[in-house]
Amino acid sequence: MSGEMMRMARLRSLWRCLLCAAMALPFAGAAAGAADFYAGKTIIVLIGYSPGGLYDINARLIARYLGSHIPGKPTVQPENMPGAGSRNLANHLYTNAAQDGTVIGMVGRTIALEALLQYPGTRFDPLKMHWIGSPTREVSTCVVWHTSPVMTLDDVMKRPTPVGAAGSGSEDDVFPRIMNEMIGTQFKVINGYPGGNNITQAMEGGELDGRCGWSWGSIKSRAADWLHDKKIRVILQMGLDKAPDLPGVPSALELVKKADDKQVLELLFAPQRMAWPLVAPPGVPADRVVMLRRAFDETMKDAGYLAEAKKLSIDVDPLDGAGTDALIAGLYKAPPAVVQRARKLEFPNL
Numbered sequence: 595m596s597g598e599m600m601r602m603a604r605l606r607s608l609w610r611c612l613l614c615a616a617m618a619l620p621f622a623g624a625a626a627g628a629a630d631f632y633a634g635k636t637i638i639v640l641i642g643y644s645p646g647g648l649y650d651i652n653a654r655l656i657a658r659y660l661g662s663h664i665p666g667k668p669t670v671q672p673e674n675m676p677g678a679g680s681r682n683l684a685n686h687l688y689t690n691a692a693q694d695g696t697v698i699g700m701v702g703r704t705i706a707l708e709a710l711l712q713y714p715g716t717r718f719d720p721l722k723m724h725w726i727g728s729p730t731r732e733v734s735t736c737v738v739w740h741t742s743p744v745m746t747l748d749d750v751m752k753r754p755t756p757v758g759a760a761g762s763g764s765e766d767d768v769f770p771r772i773m774n775e776m777i778g779t780q781f782k783v784i785n786g787y788p789g790g791n792n793i794t795q796a797m798e799g800g801e802l803d804g805r806c807g808w809s810w811g812s813i814k815s816r817a818a819d820w821l822h823d824k825k826i827r828v829i830l831q832m833g834l835d836k837a838p839d840l841p842g843v844p845s846a847l848e849l850v851k852k853a854d855d856k857q858v859l860e861l862l863f864a865p866q867r868m869a870w871p872l873v874a875p876p877g878v879p880a881d882r883v884v885m886l887r888r889a890f891d892e893t894m895k896d897a898g899y900l901a902e903a904k905k906l907s908i909d910v911d912p913l914d915g916a917g918t919d920a921l922i923a924g925l926y927k928a929p930p931a932v933v934q935r936a937r938k939l940e941f942p943n944l
Contacts, residue, residue, distance in 0.1 A: 642680025
């Protein structure tokens with residue numbers, strides 16, 4: 595190589611170094627700014643459900659590790675704000691919560707879909723909120739109690755099968771009704787149970803045959819003994835993805851015969867990919883959103899977090915903030931006819 599060529603190569607190398615340094619400055623500045631802001635602060639993680647459930651367990655587990663991955667090492671304090679399937683919390687984050695990055699929340703995975711379907715009482719725009727990520731994806735299931743005469747999904751096609759629901763619009767109300775229409779099951783939805791624990795107690799007592807719309811992750815975490823002792827049978831799974839540890843259980847998407855039906859199911863099942871989503875208000879400054887998302891991503895790899903999750907039988911298969919944004923944006927690109935039919939199925943009395 596000639597002297598001139600070597601000189602030009604050195605200049606190009608120097609230019610690349612200067613360019614990289616210049617590009618890194620905004621990120622360094624953002625980190626420094628976030629560190630200055632969060633030092634000595636407390637971040638409140640609001641939980642849209644009552645204590646003791648899997649939303650509560652997941653949010654509190656993340657809160658124990660999140661602060662150590664945020665510049666400035668703020669304290670992270672979880673608090674419950676239940677009501678309307680976390681719709682109250684979503685409304686609060688959008689309209690009333692501090693917009694400075696000191697308040698975030700864990701909301702129900704169907705919240706973004708409810709806004710698209712114009713559910714009454716929805717006063718937020720999911721596309722304007724800052725989605726931080728979800729620790730895993732989920733699959734919903736239909737299960738029956740071991741004393742039920744129902745052995746397989748085929749049996750539900752032949753006889754009315756009572757299943758419990760926590761209220762209109764809940765997954766255990768919506769999903770069995772959708773299955774009745776889409777694949778010909780005969781689930782008989784009994785509404786009015788205060789919560790999931792009441793439904794499972796009714797199953798134990800013989801009041802119900804089962805529950806349809808029960809998260810597989812919740813079953814593994816909170817009903818592991820029932821699985822081990824074969825007290826429940828899983829007869830159907832519902833989600834965009836099949837659970838790898840339910841290989842012999844049929845998937846609803848595989849059973850629908852019409853393309854239009856499949857489109858509707860794909861829309862309604864899409865939220866399963868963000869099982870326990872964390873979200874920040876729309877007004878949080880961009881540099882703090884970057885820090886919160888990065889802290890979430892690092893928490894998902896934290897050895898202490900992973901060890902606790904394993905102990906609690908919680909799967910960790912995270913969807914990051916950008917992926918959650920893309921998922922929600924995809925919901926809003928669904929054809930109007932699909933959205934309208936999904937709305938009618940989800941909320942038949944509106």
